[in-house]
Amino acid sequence: MVLTSIEILSFSFVGGLLGSLLGIGGGIIVIPALTLLLGIDIKYAIGASIVSVIATSSGAAVAYVRDNITNLRIAMFLEIATTTGAITGAYIAGLISAKYLYIIFGILLLYSAMAMLKKRHEELPQNVVSHPAAKKLRLESSYFDKAMNKEVKYKVAGVYSGFSTMYIAGVISGLLGIGSGIFKVMSMDLLMKLPMKVSTATSNFMIGVTAAASAGVYLMRGYVNPEIAGPVALGVLLGATLGTRIMQKMKNTTIRMIFIPVLAYVSIEMLIKGLGA
Amino acid sequence: MDENKEVLMEEKIKKEIKEMDVIISKALNIGVITSALIIFIGFMFLIITNKSGYPKGTYPISPIEIFKGAFMLKPYAIILAGLLLLIITPVFRVAVSIITYFREKDYMYTIITIIVFIILMISFFLGKVE
Numbered sequence: 001m002v003l004t005s006i007e008i009l010s011f012s013f014v015g016g017l018l019g020s021l022l023g024i025g026g027g028i029i030v031i032p033a034l035t036l037l038l039g040i041d042i043k044y045a046i047g048a049s050i051v052s053v054i055a056t057s058s059g060a061a062v063a064y065v066r067d068n069i070t071n072l073r074i075a076m077f078l079e080i081a082t083t084t085g086a087i088t089g090a091y092i093a094g095l096i097s098a099k100y101l102y103i104i105f106g107i108l109l110l111y112s113a114m115a116m117l118k119k120r121h122e123e124l125p126q127n128v129v130s131h132p133a134a135k136k137l138r139l140e141s142s143y144f145d146k147a148m149n150k151e152v153k154y155k156v157a158g159v160y161s162g163f164s165t166m167y168i169a170g171v172i173s174g175l176l177g178i179g180s181g182i183f184k185v186m187s188m189d190l191l192m193k194l195p196m197k198v199s200t201a202t203s204n205f206m207i208g209v210t211a212a213a214s215a216g217v218y219l220m221r222g223y224v225n226p227e228i229a230g231p232v233a234l235g236v237l238l239g240a241t242l243g244t245r246i247m248q249k250m251k252n253t254t255i256r257m258i259f260i261p262v263l264a265y266v267s268i269e270m271l272i273k274g275l276g277a
Numbered sequence: 278m279d280e281n282k283e284v285l286m287e288e289k290i291k292k293e294i295k296e297m298d299v300i301i302s303k304a305l306n307i308g309v310i311t312s313a314l315i316i317f318i319g320f321m322f323l324i325i326t327n328k329s330g331y332p333k334g335t336y337p338i339s340p341i342e343i344f345k346g347a348f349m350l351k352p353y354a355i356i357l358a359g360l361l362l363l364i365i366t367p368v369f370r371v372a373v374s375i376i377t378y379f380r381e382k383d384y385m386y387t388i389i390t391i392i393v394f395i396i397l398m399i400s401f402f403l404g405k406v407e
Binding site: 001002005051054055057058059061062065066072073076077079080083084086087090091137138208209211212213214215216217219220221222224225226227229230231233234237 | 302305306308309312313316317319320323324329336338339352353356357359360361363364365366367368370371374385386389390392393396397399400401403
């Protein structure tokens with residue numbers, strides 16, 4: 001038991017580290033590791049993953065909010081869509097079998113990997129036209145980029161399309177127990193055209209709140225197994241603490257290039273498991 | 278003269294907000310660290326005593342059962358109490374933001390944050406009904 005716990009603790013640390021860097025929560029590492037490496041029922045893996053998402057978010061939020069990289073207004077505004085979606089997803093989850101969850105999750109990961117690959121050279125968004133609603137909602141802001149060593153002012157586009165995508169991101173979060181941070185980061189990045197760091201930090205903040213919306217449901221259903229979710233929470237918290245420290249000084253392109261192969265590998269593994277047995 | 282006063286007042290409010298932000302972020306940080314400690318202690322109990330406090334394969338799933346068990350020092354319940362505290366931190370963060378926006382006289386975001394908070398409460402309530 002102790003050995004398994006240490007194993008869970010270790011990959012949860014990696015999950016928290018990568019999750020806090022990319023704003024995607026630890027679930028993306030924790031779910032496949034628990035199910036594929038340890039053969040744990042996807043039900044408990046999802047419960048542990050919900051916990052890991054909250055741990056990543058809370059572990060990293062303090063620093064990101066303090067340094068103004070997280071855009072709290074954007075987070076709160078989009079959170080209306082995400083939390084509503086999360087409730088929807090959590091209720092659909094009971095109706096879908098584990099096999100389909102593997103397939104959906106596998107496709108989801110593969111899609112994320114491709115989307116990340118396309119964006120590997122982008123530093124800051126160019127020629128952004130402000131959405132009228134962005135002005136009304138006072139969403140536009142600035143942050144200090146430690147890697148570039150300058151203040152970055154940014155505009156916000158695609159407020160409505162971003163809002164709609166967030167609902168879907170919420171459904172996925174409730175359905176699969178992942179923070180669906182990739183969807184959040186992508187819609188903030190591609191539709192709302194925020195700087196990458198703002199997208200990941202804001203997503204990081206949001207995934208915790210969204211996950212909390214469905215965590216209650218999962219806890220009551222008995223998905224949160226203390227022997228699994230406990231070490232996951234500890235490992236992820238430690239990993240996220242370290243991740244926050246290095247994220248600001250690290251280049252986004254570097255982080256992406258480390259992450260893409262991992263993502264692609266895991267997605268194929270999940271697809272095989274879902275399509276096979 | 279009056280203008281000067283106003284500027285001074287504004288600066289004072291800004292300073293208060295900043296101070297409050299620091300207090301909030303510290304409080305939340307303490308919450309996260311406390312939950313981690315509780316989980317860790319529960320786990321140590323589990324390893325040392327080699328008893329979960331519950332029949333094999335079962336654990337409490339309602340907050341009341343969890344807290345009851347935690348007070349009786351049952352390892353599984355202690356771990357779950359820590360996890361529960363961790364789960365609550367984002368909700369607490371939203372609740373506190375309502376107060377912060379209200380103090381900043383930012384009524385649009387006070388309302389937006391209240392809506393988010395209500396949806397969160399609904400989701401907890403729905404989980405209970407299930």
